[in-house]
Amino acid sequence: MNTAAQSTDQAVDSVDAVMNRLGQAARRAATTMAAASTAAKNQALLALGAQIRASAEALKVANAQDVNAAIANGLAEPMVDRLRLTDKVIATMAESCEQVAALPDPVGEITNVRRRPTGISVGQMRVPIGVFGMIYESRPNVTIEAASLAIKSGNGCVLRGGSEAIHSNLALWKLVQAALVEAGLPSDAVQLVPTTDRAAVGRLIAMPEFVDVIIPRGGKGLIERISNEARVPVIKHLDGNCHTYVDEAVDLALAVKVTDNAKTQKYSPCNATESLLVHVAQASAFLPLIGKVFADKGVEMRCDARAKAILADVPGAKVVDATEQDWFEEYLAPVIAVKVVDSLDEAIAHINRYGSHHTDSILTTNHPNGMRFIREVDSASVMINASTRFADGFEYGLGAEIGISTDKFHARGPVGLEGLTSMKFVVLGQGEVRT
């Protein structure tokens, strides 16, 4: 007992030592990255893209170790798939580095400069946050996404990928380090946690002296655990229980097209619609139309009594009674909750109560109703006459996305380069003093 406890203590100590070393190195390098020129950062990104292309075979060899181990360990096929560095994934990683290089550099931009009565000019300068920690699961391409956004935004980062992808991640990380060196930037700026020991995560989220913010990507369990235990801010992405609300006055063809897209274009993304609310005045006209679409695509409808009364008549429709829990659910599957509401007020109240503050859309021809909806629905993205599936950093023109925040603090919705920066005040004077 005593010996086992001691050796555990030693193992924890050594993980802590490793994490401290990584954190310290990232923190030191971040100072240089914050002052790096746009040219140097872009050079590193282009070098990284080129190295990924040139190292495709070596990457596949390293990746094969992970894939074979995953198969041997009986990992489910979809998980193994997410792990694979195919030629297509490798080409996409290289392209994404070049895309990030082409984005405008957010760092150093000075805005909102105004002259004050005292004579000083006050403005705000965008600067890197410092060091971010990223915790993610099997996909090794996230290593390159995170590294390239760190480089462009002038931040340091400490990356902790899934243990099942460790060989792939180490191989990718070596390329990142080489690219930084090639551009004259500190290779320490991007750190990869080399151990698969879970204690490393515990330390990563609790060292404010080295890491300023944690960005977790993964399942709800992982993110909740990290949010509860972190000693630094977390850019959280919890579930996406997204709503489409069909208003009293609506273009029915538009409503069918957009609702169909929002639910069925892809079932797994967090921005797919999970709940459909329909104003009572449109229920008997709209529900049979969308019900037929859902019946044809095999989408199960979990309905309140009024929706069920209408949808039960649609040939082939899978109609089920909704439970209270259904209004909270993120199905990520061919299932949708359906409810008839009496008013816009009821729709807004329902969304704010049961939704996850991710993305919600109103389909309406009524301008005041649309404006009330986007003002009063308390979600990261609110939409009028558009598919919830648009809630995405690329679709929004952010150029790249490190995550989608369902928090209200700092960054809300898709988080791009700007979300990895903060604004400091700058004061330009000519010797002014305070009186």
Place this chain on the structure above:
Amino acid sequence: MNTAAQSTDQAVDSVDAVMNRLGQAARRAATTMAAASTAAKNQALLALGAQIRASAEALKVANAQDVNAAIANGLAEPMVDRLRLTDKVIATMAESCEQVAALPDPVGEITNVRRRPTGISVGQMRVPIGVFGMIYESRPNVTIEAASLAIKSGNGCVLRGGSEAIHSNLALWKLVQAALVEAGLPSDAVQLVPTTDRAAVGRLIAMPEFVDVIIPRGGKGLIERISNEARVPVIKHLDGNCHTYVDEAVDLALAVKVTDNAKTQKYSPCNATESLLVHVAQASAFLPLIGKVFADKGVEMRCDARAKAILADVPGAKVVDATEQDWFEEYLAPVIAVKVVDSLDEAIAHINRYGSHHTDSILTTNHPNGMRFIREVDSASVMINASTRFADGFEYGLGAEIGISTDKFHARGPVGLEGLTSMKFVVLGQGEVRT
């Protein structure tokens, strides 16, 4: 033992019950506040100003209870002073409500709207954060500052003032409630914790379901405790170890005037300069000049060897050897740390290592040096040729200030109305779908 433990449990339970009720009421009212018109919010603010003026005598009666108790309890005179609602303090509170009414309403503003290739328009709308919790010490006027900023920014709030100001705060809070009702707004939007039980603070900072962010104002101990224990984000204001750096090329008269102001205009504010760095090329010219000013004003100088060698010759100068700890110190007193540095690089490195990321200023005639300083010094406010004393919400034109953040996350530097809001994405479409 058993009985004592039980009654403690019951007391804690009942504080929890009180806090839950306040939190729930604030959360519910915040929804209405978020959608309130600018006119209604301004009406409430003007009504509050008028009520404060009309209730001056009643406020002084309530305040006398607190002041008498404080004197009876042997509170130090400066603390008793901060507690007093004098005619002047009452008039200033009323005016501040009118000033906040005159500020532009940040809520609902839509910016950055851009058309995307898919046809959708994407922009960002400024919305309230929700409910903030504010924890502060003796000054009862903070109750009105916080309430008026909550009203204007469309947030709910839960206020927890110092126990020594409880009668004054309750009297002020009644006026806030009446003003909200007069404007047709929910009186629950502004809550005041009615108990002086310290367990209330523990609950306030740990109920993310009701309170979105905590803003503490007070001593370092209070803020550190809250930061460590809070389960929601905290807008932290830790110390202000502000630096003035006199560069290699400088207008000596300007440097003396600004350094003098930064240190001696007032000793107690967090934006007063605590450390003076001087480039070696200016040390023998500049230090005797500022040394004479400090000697005349009785400011003690804690010096490194090179600064001491020069300053020791200034008649009447109080010159002391600096210890390592002096470079970290926030004196809030007629004391300044003085160090000669060999380069801009050394100055920046020193500030980033020993400073508190609050406010730092370079005095220089060299443009590239000035730009490097404001880019590379990692502080909430960075200045060129201006007194650090300008770091203040009113001086920056924010109109009002709820605190100064030394964090990098969300809000940095003086926090005004905008710091109490967040940006959500809005998408305006005409039936677009994702392909």
